[in-house]
Amino acid sequence: MSRFQLKKMNRGLNDQITSWFGHYFYTVKRFFLSNIEVFRHKRNDLNEGKKMNNNKWHYEFHPLGENGVVIKFSNEINKQTFHLVQSLSRRLESISFPWLLEYVPAFTTVTVYYHSLYFLKNGNQPPFEKVCQELKWLLDFNGVELKVEERAVEIPVCYGGEFGPDLIEVSKYHHLSLDEVISIHSNGEYFVYMIGFAPGFPYVGGLPNQIATPRRSSPRMNVPEGSVGIAANQTGIYPMQTPGGWQIIGRTPIALFRPNEEIPSFLRAGDTIRFVPISKEEYFLIKEGCQS
Numbered sequence: 001m002s003r004f005q006l007k008k009m010n011r012g013l014n015d016q017i018t019s020w021f022g023h024y025f026y027t028v029k030r031f032f033l034s035n036i037e038v039f040r041h042k043r044n045d046l047n048e049g050k051k052m053n054n055n056k057w058h059y060e061f062h063p064l065g066e067n068g069v070v071i072k073f074s075n076e077i078n079k080q081t082f083h084l085v086q087s088l089s090r091r092l093e094s095i096s097f098p099w100l101l102e103y104v105p106a107f108t109t110v111t112v113y114y115h116s117l118y119f120l121k122n123g124n125q126p127p128f129e130k131v132c133q134e135l136k137w138l139l140d141f142n143g144v145e146l147k148v149e150e151r152a153v154e155i156p157v158c159y160g161g162e163f164g165p166d167l168i169e170v171s172k173y174h175h176l177s178l179d180e181v182i183s184i185h186s187n188g189e190y191f192v193y194m195i196g197f198a199p200g201f202p203y204v205g206g207l208p209n210q211i212a213t214p215r216r217s218s219p220r221m222n223v224p225e226g227s228v229g230i231a232a233n234q235t236g237i238y239p240m241q242t243p244g245g246w247q248i249i250g251r252t253p254i255a256l257f258r259p260n261e262e263i264p265s266f267l268r269a270g271d272t273i274r275f276v277p278i279s280k281e282e283y284f285l286i287k288e289g290c291q292s
Contacts, residue, residue: 059084059139061132064111067101069131071110071139077205081108082193086269091138099131105269107193107203150270155237155252157186157228157275158283163251170213170230170247182277184211185249190235190273200239200257200265204273207235219245226252228275239265250275253287 062070071088074081089105092112101113112135119127159182160167171181190206197203212233220243223229227238229246238244239256256266267273278286 061135063128067116067127068111068113069128069135071112071135072108074108077107077193079191082191082269085110088139091141095138097134099127105194106196149268150272151268152272152274153267154274154276155228155254156278156282156286157250157252158278158280159185159250161280163280163283164228164249166216166229166247167249170211170249173213174211176210181211181249184208185230185235186275186277188275190275192267192269192271192273194269195265195267198239198242198257199259200267202236202256202267202271202273204235204237205233207233209233213247215245216247219243220248223248224251226254226256228252237267251283253283253290255290 058073060072062072064070073084085105085108088110089103092100092103092110097114099114099118101115103113104111112131114127114131116127119125119130123130158164160178167178167181170176171178174181176184185207188206188208190204192202193205194203195201207230211230213230215231222241223238223244223246225238225240227244227246227248228250229236229238229244229248231246236246237252237256238246254266258264258266
């Protein structure tokens, strides 16, 4: 091969390399410019905090430490907020994000914990921003909603006496008779917003203001299983013996925590509860029947 041919071949190769690099850097430049604009809008969305889709989803993202984000739907505890919390929880359950560690639903929020290292290994975008982008996609996705099963559950309660040592205190606080407190409590319709504090413990809303009572000034070291209590504008049931500061007004013979069953919590978020007064004799009969 002559020197002229070799020089011509090298010039052609250099032109190809130059063209290839020019096309590569042009592509990279377009990619980053386009994505910088996308990231800018995403970042503005995140900084703005509030999102809305068809007047259905209202939410805010708040960082929690280095690997958590809190999705807040409202400041108010109500059924609408409950359904938003549960809907997001079911969406998270149905989609297996590789970065998802766990999610924790509460009254008005869902906290999502994620693998920060996953994003550091798979890109340069800050993990919090990337998680918020993927959660935004999940929140704004107009798919088929997974409805929460709502059940009506009756809970038998033996009020007062050894089963309800604080019933007298609640009646004095509101200047009501014992029977009036029992009647008000048992005639209400209550909604289970979430299960927490202890396995099977229901956080129940809907307590009438007439018997809303502050917690005890000094908590008990041992509250018996099945105890029905009042704390501010909530009522609840202790599923096991545990320390607690709620005002105990009665006890149910129904076991709320059933570790040997597929779903160990007898009550579930979304249940509607009615408390049914029973006598002491009926309490022991039901208790015996549940244990047999």
